[in-house]
Amino acid sequence: MTNSGEMYDDNAKEVAAIRTQALAMCRKYNHKVNTDNEYDMSILKELFLHVGENVYIESNFRCEFGFNISIGNDVYINHDMIILDCNEVTIGNDVYIGPRAGLYAANHAEDPFERVEKGVYSKPISLQDRVWLGGDVKITQGVTIGENSIIGAGSVVTKDIPPNVIAAGNPCRVIRPIQFSENRWKRE
Secondary structure, three states: OOOOOOOEEOOOHHHHHHHHHHHHHHHHHHHHHHHHOOOOHHHHHHHOOEEOOOEEEOOOOEEOOOOOEEEOOOEEEOOOOEEEOOOOEEEOOOOEEOOOOEEEOEEEOOOHHHHHOOEEEEOOEEEOOOOEEOOOOEEEOOOEEOOOOEEOOOOEEOOOEOOOEEEEEOOEEEEEEOOOOOOOOOOO
16 A cells, blocks of 8 residues: 555455554544543654644544544544545645535546456545635545635536635536635734
8 A cells, every 4th residue: 555546456455454553543533532521642643644733623533544643733523524645635735624524635546347356446635725625525535625725515527726715516516716805814
């Protein structure tokens, strides 16, 4: 299993072992959040490639392997997030992700005979700085969401989204550019 994009055996023993370890660590993390209301990032820092400062991931978080996930600073991920990180999944700084979102870097083989043989391939996913994903957004393999862009709730994103736009739908399409405020609101 590599991040090369080449087909690999999703049922191989070494793949299953890594997946089982990630599942155990996710369960441990979710238990802490649910019972102690504690975001114990030390668990996820051990699992992920990188975790920045001020990262909050709500309970029922799941990932496939963990070691392909990099998260920047000031990130909030709401409940029931699923990341299939069979390839690199990069989440930038100041990113908000709504509940029940999914980042799916994996895909099964198109050829039905390869699929039966557990053939899987993957491509990276990137959420650049200041991206906001609404609830139930699904991002498929190989997609980059450009900085500042907003993806509307329930969208299925199968192609790159440029920076500074609002996009939505299934399949997700650009609706309009973001309107930047001349007099930015600041909290006191």
